[in-house]
Amino acid sequence: xxxxxxxxxxxxxxxxxxxxxxxxxxxxxxxxxxxxxxxxxxxxxxxxxxxxxxxxxxxxxxxxxxxxxxxxxxxxxxxxxxxxxxxxxxxxxxxxxxxxxxxxxxxxxxxxxxxxxxxxxxxxxxxxxxxxxxxxxxxxxxxxxxxxxxxxxxxxxxxxxxxxxxxxxxxxxxxxxxxxxxxxxxxxxxxxxxxxxxxxxxxxxxxxxxxxxxxxxxxxxxxxxxxxxxxx
Amino acid sequence: xxxxxxxxxxxxxxxxxxxxxxxxxxxxxxxxxxxxxxxxxxxxxxxxxxxxxxxxxxxxxxxxxxxxxxxxxxxxxxxxxxxxxxxxxxxxxxxxxxxxxxxxxxxxxxxxxxxxxxxxxxxxxxxxxxxxxxxxxxxxxxxxxxxxxxxxxxxxxxxxxxxxxxxxxxxxxxxxxxxxxxxxxxxxxxxxxxxxxxxxxxxxxxxxxxxxxxxxxxxxxxxxxxxxxxxx
Numbered sequence: 513x514x515x516x517x518x519x520x521x522x523x524x525x526x527x528x529x530x531x532x533x534x535x536x537x538x539x540x541x542x543x544x545x546x547x548x549x550x551x552x553x554x555x556x557x558x559x560x561x562x563x564x565x566x567x568x569x570x571x572x573x574x575x576x577x578x579x580x581x582x583x584x585x586x587x588x589x590x591x592x593x594x595x596x597x598x599x600x601x602x603x604x605x606x607x608x609x610x611x612x613x614x615x616x617x618x619x620x621x622x623x624x625x626x627x628x629x630x631x632x633x634x635x636x637x638x639x640x641x642x643x644x645x646x647x648x649x650x651x652x653x654x655x656x657x658x659x660x661x662x663x664x665x666x667x668x669x670x671x672x673x674x675x676x677x678x679x680x681x682x683x684x685x686x687x688x689x690x691x692x693x694x695x696x697x698x699x700x701x702x703x704x705x706x707x708x709x710x711x712x713x714x715x716x717x718x719x720x721x722x723x724x725x726x727x728x729x730x731x732x733x734x735x736x737x738x739x740x741x742x743x744x
Numbered sequence: 745x746x747x748x749x750x751x752x753x754x755x756x757x758x759x760x761x762x763x764x765x766x767x768x769x770x771x772x773x774x775x776x777x778x779x780x781x782x783x784x785x786x787x788x789x790x791x792x793x794x795x796x797x798x799x800x801x802x803x804x805x806x807x808x809x810x811x812x813x814x815x816x817x818x819x820x821x822x823x824x825x826x827x828x829x830x831x832x833x834x835x836x837x838x839x840x841x842x843x844x845x846x847x848x849x850x851x852x853x854x855x856x857x858x859x860x861x862x863x864x865x866x867x868x869x870x871x872x873x874x875x876x877x878x879x880x881x882x883x884x885x886x887x888x889x890x891x892x893x894x895x896x897x898x899x900x901x902x903x904x905x906x907x908x909x910x911x912x913x914x915x916x917x918x919x920x921x922x923x924x925x926x927x928x929x930x931x932x933x934x935x936x937x938x939x940x941x942x943x944x945x946x947x948x949x950x951x952x953x954x955x956x957x958x959x960x961x962x963x964x965x966x967x968x969x970x971x972x973x974x975x976x
Contacts, residue, residue, distance in 0.1 A: 531796070531799075531801070534823075535821060535822060536819055536821045536822055537819075557842065557844055557858075559793075559802050559840055559842070560802070561791075561793035561800035561801065561802035561838070562800050563795050563798070563799070563800050564763070566795070566836075567763075567795070567836050567838070567866065568793035568794050568795050568800055568801075568836060568837060568838045569763070569793065569800075569838050569864075569866075570791050570792070570793035570802055570838040570839070570840040570864065571840065571864070572840060572842040572860065572862050574858065587768055587769075589767060589768045590767060590768055591766075591767045604798075604799050604800060605800060606793070606799070606800045606801050606802040607802070608791055608802040608803065608804060610791070610804040612789055612947075614953075615889050615890055617890060617893065617897070617968075618897070618955075619897060619898055620897060620898040620899075620900070620904070621882065621886050621893075621894065621897050621898065621899050621900055622900050622901075622904040622908070624886060624889075624890075624893070624897070626806065626889070628804065630804050632801075632802065634799065634801075650853065654853050654856060657847050657856075657858070658847055658849060658856075658943070661849065661856070662853065664938055664939075665849070665850070665852060665853050665856070665938050666851055666852040666853065666933060666936055666938070667852075667853050668852070668853055668854050669854075672852070672853075672854040676854070694953070694956060695955050697957070701898060702957055703959075704898055705962065706896055706897050706898070706962075707896075707952075707954070707958065707962050707963070707964060707965050707968075708954070708955040708957070708958050709952055709953050709954040709955045709958060710952070710953045710955075711890070711950070711952050711953075711968055711971070712949065712950030712951070712952075712953065713947060713948075714947075714948060714950065715844075715945060715946075715948075716945070716946060716947075716948035716973070717943055717944065717945055718943070718944030718945070718946065719944070720939075720941055720942070720943050720944075721846075721926070721941050721942045721943075721944065722939070722940070722941040723850075723926045723927050723940040723941045723942075724926060725929070725934055725940070726939065726940050726941060727935075730937065730938075730939050731939070732939060733939050736849075736939075736943055739943070741948070743944070743946055743948055743973055743974075
């Protein structure tokens, strides 16, 4: 990423804080804004953690990034969305996005590992009420899972929009971790007879399955067939 | 699952509690033990949430199930593992496992959805100190990501085992949610021109990449080549 693409008031890294500094494997941590954005933009499923009655709760949610904001959405009746709307200055949350890239097989069990990229966001989830921001966020959420889809479907009616809560989490306290490459075995283990290396892992997509009520002849849109990794 | 496979004192469902009862989409929730085990056994990556200084923390971790217990492990120096070892009766945690099976494209944005299966476990993470249980758990953790691998690698030395913390979470307060099938559009939207259906999603595996120090002629083990879905 060239510095020309970064607004002048946005440093290239997120500031490091006590809770974004790992106690170990610090060499796997990064605060680089472009790396964080890359990890976030590749995915659409996050795990959202919050505290309810003193105990942790962790739920899978869809998300989208718009600049330095993450958005999640759901029914206005869903508990976490309702709680975030009522809390001031928002519900304390931790949002984590993880991509597994490979299973790392070493000679020894101890050095088995996983190649991955993850982003952890600490912040507050706040209800978005501004209609323009809600509209931008909802389009981004649709396009996060299926890029190009927002413009190729019927957008929300007033009634549907009224039933949809949108939450924003500002990207302020953010860190990423990653591991890449092959196994790192002990020198004295190198002659052991076991296969060692990496089994690549990725999310992949199958052939689109039309709805049973889809009229014949409607072509599969290019944004689906052009989708990255395919299942065989 | 036949009832003959279930010990007589184990009911077929986990008991429903206040926090495992969703406020909405209850029809997507299940407490069926065999369904929960199936979701857990298909994966190896969980998101572990806990509370630190009043705020939620959510981290990706490997896990394994052994009967009615989940195990996670890590360095004895890692913060969450240290905190769990010191807490009595363990660190309150929420462990969530999610599989995305498909992106559901409806005529309207509002009815877009995701086909998925997820399990949420509420409980306490306790340090495992019994050597036999630790050994069983560590083998299960190795085999969780790569079934068959524990017997085909060098097991931990006393020094390596001393540096490894193992935590247990009992499967007591557990629920699953899932969505399957095609989109559910409003009757008045059915004639809209947009493609509708499901884009299947799955985790897939590539060709194993040998370590640069692997001696020539070591065959790729069958437990890697036999691995389910493949990338193309």
